[in-house]
Amino acid sequence: EAGVAQSPRYKIIEKRQSVAFWCNPISGHATLYWYQQILGQGPKLLIQFQNNGVVDDSQLPKDRFSAERLKGVDSTLKIQPAKLEDSAVYLCASSDQGVKTQYFGPGTRLLVL
């Protein structure tokens, strides 16, 4: 079974630029999550999708962050414009029905200069 795929793995941008991350969940997983993990901290949920609908985006900074999951499969997370404090690893996870175990992708490491 293929795992959660993310790209790119690394990205370096300057502040005020825009950036987009892509995630392809495990086949058949209806729920998709985006997390932000700042160095030395645990992951923080940014947004949760159920199929192509948003379940929870209460911690998403909506003035600069946006996410979509068209057709209920893969998803993109965008930051525009980026700030220095956005430097972090962005993790995508998907979960199945039933016991709802999350499976994580390798993450995208973002550095904003």
Added chain:
Amino acid sequence: AQSVTQLDSHVSVSEGTPVLLRCNYSSSYSPSLFWYVQHPNKGLQLLLKYTSAATLVKGINGFEAEFKKSETSFHLTKPSAHMSDAAEYFCVVSEPNYGQNFVFGPGTRLSVLP
């Protein structure tokens, strides 16, 4: 809303000695609990999960955890540490019947000394 406390930010053990990583949770409902491990520059890997079945849960790589409702704890243990166990460990709580929101603890960094 649920929350997770990991009592130690850093634990250091000698190779071959037992490991204990502590986790306490707060939940208004019957929670699901998970332990994940994150090796440097690697993704998060599921170690084990509790979902209201047996209270003693066995995971991969010799780890296990015991759900104690009276103590609201879900401590992670391993009888004998290996050098490859050095990593960051996260305890996670979820309320399956309430929004399915996963909340991570701050993490415990495990060091294994030769």
